[in-house]
C-alpha cells in the first residue's frame with residue numbers, strides 16, 4: 001500500500017473514473033431519496049423534477065437545494081431515508097441557534113464516515129504505531145466519535161479522552177506518549193499554553209501531528225500551535241448534516257483540504273442567487289451525499305464560504321481541494337455597515353504578537369453599532385505601566401482599522417481573564433440580537 005493513503009484506489013482515482021462513479025451513485029441516490037424521503041420528494045415535485053431527469057452529475061443543478069431551515073422543519077424524522085430500526089446512531093449539531101439538527105446513521109453510514117476520518121488521520125502520518133489522543137467532545141457532537149472511529153480503523157492506539165480536564169489530558173499525553181492530537185484548534189492552543197505553564201518545552205512531548213477543526217482558525221494560529229506544541233498542525237473539516245469530521249482534510253501539502261469526492265459531490269454557488277459558480281470562484285459550499293442511507297441529503301447548503309481548486313496536488317490525491325472556510329455566510333458580522341469576519345480580527349492579533357485569546361462584543365446604542373474587542377495581554381506585558389497599555393491599545397486599534405476599515409475599541413485585559421474553550425470557542429457576543437435585529 002502506498003504511503004500516506006488509507007484507501008489509495010479511491011483517493012487517487014483518475015478524474016474521468018471519479019466522474020463516472022459519482023454519476024452512477026447520484027442516479028441511485030436520487031432514486032433512493034425520491035422513494036423514501038417524502039419531504040424531498042415534495043421539493044422535487046414542486047420543481048417538476050423526476051428521478052429519471054437525473055442521468056448523471058451534469059443534471060445535478062436540476063435538483064432543489066436543502067437548507068438548514070428545511071432540516072429544522074423536518075425535525076426529527078422528516079428526512080430519514082430508511083426505517084428507524086435500520087439506524088444504529090444519532091449525532092447532533094451544537095445547536096446554538098434554533099432547533100438542533102439530528103442526523104441518523106446506519107452501520108454502513110458509520111463505516112463510510114469512519115473511513116473518511118481514517119483517510120484524514122493517515123494523511124497526517126498516523127499508523128498502527130501511533131497513539132491517537134482524541135480530545136474532541138464525545139457524545140452528540142461528531143468530533144469525538146468520528147476521529148475515534150477513524151483511529152480504530154487505522155489501528156492506532158486510541159485514547160478516548162473527550163474534551164476538558166486539561167491536567168489529565170497532559171498527564172496522559174506525557175505518560176502514554178501520545179503522538180497524534182485531535183481537538184479544536186482553540187483547545188490545542190490552550191493545551192499548548194498549559195504545557196508551557198507547567199514548565200514543559202515543545203520537545204518534551206512525543207506529539208508529531210495534530211488534526212484540528214470544527215471551527216475557523218487562521219494560518220497565524222496554525223504557526224502558533226505548531227511552535228508551542230512542536231508539531232505539524234493539520235486542518236480537518238466536516239459537518240454533522242453530511243456525516244461529521246472528515247468530509248475534507250489536509251494532506252502534507254497543506255494547501256487546502258481534499259474533499260472525499262467518492263462520497264460527496266461539492267458545488268460552489270452564489271449565496272444570493274443560487275447560481276452554480278465555476279471552479280475557482282468564491283461562494284457557498286453545497287454538498288450532495290452519494291452513499292448515505294439514513295440521512296441522505298441532496299444539495300445541502302452549508303453556509304460555509306470557500307473556494308475549490310482542481311490544481312494537481314503533489315500528494316497524488318485527485319480529490320478537489322477546498323480552502324479553509326473563509327467565514328460562514330451567517331458568521332459574518334455587519335458592523336456599521338461593514339462586513340467583518342472574526343478570522344480577520346484573529347489574523348491581526350496574531351500578527352501583532354498576541355495569543356488567540358479574545359472576544360468580540362457588538363451592541364447597538366443610540367442606533368449606532370458599538371464594536372469592542374477584549375484581548376488578553378501576555379504575562380510579560382501585564383506588569384507594564386498603564387500608559388504603556390494605552391499605547392498598545394492604540395497600536396492594535398490602528399492595525400484593526402487598516403484590516404477592517406472600521407475602528408473597534410480595544411481593551412487589553414489581564415492574562416487568563418477570557419474563558420478558555422475545550423470545544424468550539426465562543427468568539428463573538430452580539431448583543432444586538434436582544435433588540436430583535438436580524439443580523
Ligand code: DLL
Pocket residue numbers: 092093094136142143212213214215216217235236237238239240241244245246302304324325328
Ligand atoms: O464541527 C464536525 C467536525 C468535528 C469537523 C471535528 C472537524 C473536526 P458541526 O458541529 O455540525 O460539525 O459544525 C459544522 O463547523 O459548517 C463549519 O462552519 C464549521 N467547521 C467545521 N470544520 C471547520 C474547519 C463539526 N476546519 C460547521 N474550519 C461547519 C472552519 C469549520 N470551520
